[in-house]
Structure formats: structure tokens, C-alpha cells
Amino acid sequence: xxxxxxxxxxxxxxxxxxxxxxxxxxxxxxxxxxxxxxxxxxxxxxxxxxxxxxxxxxxxxxxxxxxxxxxxxxxxxxxxxxxxxxxxxxxxxxxxxxxxxxxxxxxxxxxxxxxxxxxxxxxxxxxxxxxxxxxxxxxxxxxxxxxxxxxxxxxxxxxxxxxxxxxxxxxxxxxxxxxxxxxxxxxxxxxxxxxxxxxxxxxxxxxxxxxxxxxxxxxxxxxxxxxxxxxxxxxxxxxxxxxxxxxxxxxxxxxxxxxxxxxxxxxxxxxxxxxxxxxxxxxxxxxxxxxxxxxxxxxxxxxxxxxxxxxxxxxxxxxxxxxxxxxxxxxxxxxxxx
Amino acid sequence: xxxxxxxxxxxxxxxxxxxxxxxxxxxxxxxxxxxxxxxxxxxxxxxxxxxxxxxxxxxxxxxxxxxxxxxxxxxxxxxxxxxxxxxxxxxxxxxxxxxxxxxxxxxxxxxxxxxxxxxxxxxxxxxxxxxxxxxxxxxxxxxxxxxxxxxxxxxxxxxxxxxxxxxxxxxxxxxxxxxxxxxxxxxxxxxxxxxxxxxxxxxxxxxxxxxxxxxxxxxxxxxxxxxxxxxxxxxxxxxxxxxxxxxxxxxxxxxxxxxxxxxxxxxxxxxxxxxxxxxxxxxxxxxxxxxxxxxxxxxxxxxxxxxxxxxxxxxxxxxxxxxxxxxxxxxxxxxxxx
Numbered sequence: 001x002x003x004x005x006x007x008x009x010x011x012x013x014x015x016x017x018x019x020x021x022x023x024x025x026x027x028x029x030x031x032x033x034x035x036x037x038x039x040x041x042x043x044x045x046x047x048x049x050x051x052x053x054x055x056x057x058x059x060x061x062x063x064x065x066x067x068x069x070x071x072x073x074x075x076x077x078x079x080x081x082x083x084x085x086x087x088x089x090x091x092x093x094x095x096x097x098x099x100x101x102x103x104x105x106x107x108x109x110x111x112x113x114x115x116x117x118x119x120x121x122x123x124x125x126x127x128x129x130x131x132x133x134x135x136x137x138x139x140x141x142x143x144x145x146x147x148x149x150x151x152x153x154x155x156x157x158x159x160x161x162x163x164x165x166x167x168x169x170x171x172x173x174x175x176x177x178x179x180x181x182x183x184x185x186x187x188x189x190x191x192x193x194x195x196x197x198x199x200x201x202x203x204x205x206x207x208x209x210x211x212x213x214x215x216x217x218x219x220x221x222x223x224x225x226x227x228x229x230x231x232x233x234x235x236x237x238x239x240x241x242x243x244x245x246x247x248x249x250x251x252x253x254x255x256x257x258x259x260x261x262x263x264x265x266x267x268x269x270x271x272x273x274x275x276x277x278x279x280x281x282x283x284x285x286x287x288x289x290x291x292x293x294x295x296x297x298x299x300x301x302x303x304x305x306x307x308x309x310x311x312x313x314x315x316x317x318x319x320x321x322x323x324x325x326x327x328x329x330x331x332x333x334x335x336x337x338x
Numbered sequence: 339x340x341x342x343x344x345x346x347x348x349x350x351x352x353x354x355x356x357x358x359x360x361x362x363x364x365x366x367x368x369x370x371x372x373x374x375x376x377x378x379x380x381x382x383x384x385x386x387x388x389x390x391x392x393x394x395x396x397x398x399x400x401x402x403x404x405x406x407x408x409x410x411x412x413x414x415x416x417x418x419x420x421x422x423x424x425x426x427x428x429x430x431x432x433x434x435x436x437x438x439x440x441x442x443x444x445x446x447x448x449x450x451x452x453x454x455x456x457x458x459x460x461x462x463x464x465x466x467x468x469x470x471x472x473x474x475x476x477x478x479x480x481x482x483x484x485x486x487x488x489x490x491x492x493x494x495x496x497x498x499x500x501x502x503x504x505x506x507x508x509x510x511x512x513x514x515x516x517x518x519x520x521x522x523x524x525x526x527x528x529x530x531x532x533x534x535x536x537x538x539x540x541x542x543x544x545x546x547x548x549x550x551x552x553x554x555x556x557x558x559x560x561x562x563x564x565x566x567x568x569x570x571x572x573x574x575x576x577x578x579x580x581x582x583x584x585x586x587x588x589x590x591x592x593x594x595x596x597x598x599x600x601x602x603x604x605x606x607x608x609x610x611x612x613x614x615x616x617x618x619x620x621x622x623x624x625x626x627x628x629x630x631x632x633x634x635x636x637x638x639x640x641x642x643x644x645x646x647x648x649x650x651x652x653x654x655x656x657x658x659x660x661x662x663x664x665x666x667x668x669x670x671x672x673x674x675x676x
Contacts, residue, residue: 065547142589186549199593209403210593211524211550217590222582222608229608229615231589238590244560251480251569252555252576253591255537255548270560270567277567 033179036172042327045320049283060281064184072263073191075305078169081296085165093136134235141230149200171333190214192242214253216241242267247274265305284319291325371517374510380665387621398619402522410601411529413643416507419634423503431474472573479568487538509671528552530580552591554579580605585612603643622657629663
């Protein structure tokens, strides 16, 4: 009889212990779902918002199907300096195609690319840029383009950090994406970059499926190709998902107004305005690049990712602003294993 | 002591009974996930496919992120006779707007609509149809259009069945959508119909979220509107998601080749070809309207939802064909409660 009682006591003790342990673990996760974020107003505002709108008792409760969160990509989920990474990809691609195009040596904007003449390249303007994008991104099938992007990501290195470009995603933003998904938000990318440049890697890197990526597109066409169907990429823009294009892209692809929007530049401002007009309580988050040591510091005067009007409007409207230097314990995932 | 024993026996018996009952229920669902489908080749082929590709031990296993299933809407998830329901909506809308447009009385294609002159209407061709679509679908904000669609669905009745149009969805297809989702397929609509005509109701009716709807679109533009931002619908086509457009739309919105495709007309054929070219084992399902009594019977000669080439290609390639009269126990959900 004593033996049975002892056994029960041990069993009971084990259960209580296991219960406590689980509870402790759970509390750690609950109290810090964003471990790479320093304590402060920004982190607290995010957590307060999520707790509020997921609480069925709250007047601000948002049902699961309306929990749409949209994230800009360049400079918001990964770095964008010294040039948008997709632009570095385009330059590398032009160089690798140059042997088949001897005429490019004497023809702008190709000449500037092949001679690494940044000054001349900037002079080529939007028209020159578009020509480079088409020459490097079109006239092949979608499957071929996907392979080209994957090859580039597997071999190209960032000039400053000497790492693959996909290493330069922001660890705090990975945690934020996961935290939102853990709270039944559906997370989308809404980027000025090309959809097909992002899709080959965002699923693995951000946990965002290909159909939750909104971005710029070029026109494509189906070809039955004698029973081996392909989709061909044409050298013609279809849609530019930037500035006023962002709410249009959000409406076109998602069909709902976001309740949570995150971006870093004036190119995101209309997405922020659209989100802020939601009848549900919304959360607007601007990332301010303030960390020249660990990443880059730039805002109003930058050619890439300029944040000027957006900064003013964020301050006027009390939107949350991430001060990268102050709010983030670390920037990139590889710093975790240092 | 006997009383306690009896009580325990009763409790035990209740638990066993409850257990059996649940198990029985579960077995019914497990052995028949498609209760409105008659036993036969089509139903069995669907179930065999799903069991095969979700089995990790199978050489045909497909990982969850690749389980993309695309469904045409008109004539495939709901009826499409005597006219595409969206076209009936357009006609109703033209009539309700007519008092503000006295000139329409003498101007085609409006005159034909206002006079219910179907012969004249058909003569107006694609150009006339597009003009009617623009007049009834554009020149308002997206929020206004959503309200118009919801109002129409709440009041309009189908001429043959005298029921709201959303009652005319196919119960067997609702079960198929759910069965696929229960097996971690992501279900999408890929329709020639307008995205914004479908989005207001597909979530509730099909359980498909708005961002999983691919369809035809008209151009839209963002307007900040002094801090009350709106998106305006312009009278200009953006994309027609039909025939060759379907694989293009799938690639644009989903970014992955489907493994499962379901449709009912030649407008779906290119989606079928694209799906059949998947490196993973795919399943192609054509719905053949063979049931004039309970729904409609039409195929090669029909003006709406013609199935001609698709029927030949389905037979050549051993794709599955639903014989509506034979394969479906019932058509519409309201028959369940008869």
C-alpha cells in the first residue's frame, strides 16, 4: 500500500513538474516572441497590438480571415544597399550574357554596365534601367528564369559582407513574421521588386508561400509547345508594384485591406495610407535605417529606399518607427551563431 | 460498494459507447469523404489519387507546399445556365442604371438589354459584351462595387430555380474542395469571371479566401482622396483569365504549377494542359454536364461553357470525366434538406 502511494506521489510530482516546465517554456515564448528586439516602445507597441486584436473580448478584435499583414521586401525584410539586390542580379546577368552581344560594348546602357561606370549608368534614367531589366529578365521561359535566379543566389556574394544575398535578411523581421503567423495573421510580401525574382527563395527564407507574394510583373504568354507547355517572359512591363501601385497590387492579389503594414521607404507610403484607412484597428510600421555600423544609415537623401515624406507622415500619425540601431539587438541571422 | 461498482460500470459503459460512436462517425468520414458522389470510377480515382500523393511512403508523394489545386468557377463550382451569372448581374445592373442614361434606349448594346432582345444582344459580339461589362462594372470604387455585388446576390433570383444564385453551387464540389483541404491541398479558383465579382461571396460559400481567387480584372487606380483613400475601377480591361490566359493567371497569382485542376469547358483546356505537365503526379478533372433534369445537359454545341476539344483531349489522355447524371447523387446543397 505504501509502495502504491509512493508511486502515485512520484507520478503526481512528475506531472506537476512537467506542467510547470511547459508553462515556463510557454511563458518565455509568450513574454518574448521577438527575442532579437530590444525592449522599448516599438517592440511593446507591436505586442500590445497583437494581443489586443486577437483577444475576442476586445472591442478591437479582428477575425482570422481579416488578419492580413503586408511587408515590403527591399530594405525591409533584407538589405537593399549599395543597390537593390535585383539590380545587382541584372548587372551580373548582363555581364554573363555580354559575350553573345558584342554590340553591347558600344551601346548604352550596356556599355556603362560592362565598364562598371556607375555615373553613366545613373544618367541612363528609368528608360535605361527598364532596358537592362528586360534584357536580363525576359526572352526566356519562366522555368528558365527561375533557374537563373537560383543559380545567381547560390553563387553571388554581397560586396560588403561577402555572403550570399539571402544571408542578408533581417533576423528581427523573421521573428516578427513568425509571431504574426503564430497569431493567425496571413503574411504577404508587397514589393516593388519582381515577383519572379522573389518567388524562388521567399518560401524557404521567409516562410511565405509563392502565392503570397505581390510584386512587379512583366507580361507572359502561354505556349502549348507541342505538348510540353511553357510560359514565356516577354520584354514588356505588365505592372509596377510601387507607390500608388502598392494598394492596387494589394487589392488585385489579396482582395482585402491589410490591418498590418510594414515598409521602409516612400515607395511604401500609399500602402501605409491604405492600411491606415482600415475600419479595423491597424498597425503601421516603418523601418528607419539608422545603423551605419551594422547595416546602413540613410533616409531623406538616399537614391535607394528614400524615406522622406513617409517619415513625416509616420510622425504626424503616430505610426511606429523602428530605429534599427536602437531597437534591434542584431541584424542578420548569422550573428546568432557568433 | 455495489453502488460504486454500478456507477463505475455505467460510467465505463457510457465512455465505451461514446468512444464507439465517435469512432463510427470518424470511419464514415474516413471511408466516404465525398458522400454526395455515387460510387464509381470518378470518385474512386479522386480518392486513390489523394491517398497516393499524400502518402510519404509513395513514390508519388507530393509535399504540402506543392499541393496546389485549381478550380474553374462557372459551370464547375456553380451553374452557368441560361447565361453566366455575372452576365445576368450585368444585365440587371444596366437596367437599374438605365433611368440615369436615357440615351441607352436608342443605343446598342444597351437597347437590346433594355428590350430583353437576346437575338440582338448576341449580334453585338465581344465588343458589345465588353461595353456592357464596363458600363455595369466600372466607374466606381472597389468598395462600391463590392456593395453592388452583395446587394444583387441578396435579392436576385435564378429564373429557373427561383433561388439566390449562390444556392446553385454544387454540393459534390463543396465536398471535393473540403476533402482536398483536409489533405493539405491549397484550393484556388481560376475563373474567366471577374475577380471582384467572386470575392464578395466565395469565402463564405466555398471556404476559399479572397487571395486565392484568380480571375479576369479591369484596371484600377489608387486615389488618396484627401486622407480617405479609395481604389477606383476604370473602364478598361486589365487581364482576361480564360483559355491561354488561365496558365498565365495561375503563374502570375500562384507562382506554382497546379497538381490538381478541375474545369468544365474548353476555356479550361490550357489550365489542364499546364497542370498535366507537372513533374509531380497530377489529376485532371472535367465536369461533363449530362443532367438536363436536375441541372443542364450541354457540351460541344453550347454557347455557354462549350466542352468540345476538352472532351476529346480528356478521353485521349485518360483524364477523369464527371458524368453529372451518373456520378452525383445530388446537385445543390438545398437537396440535402429535402
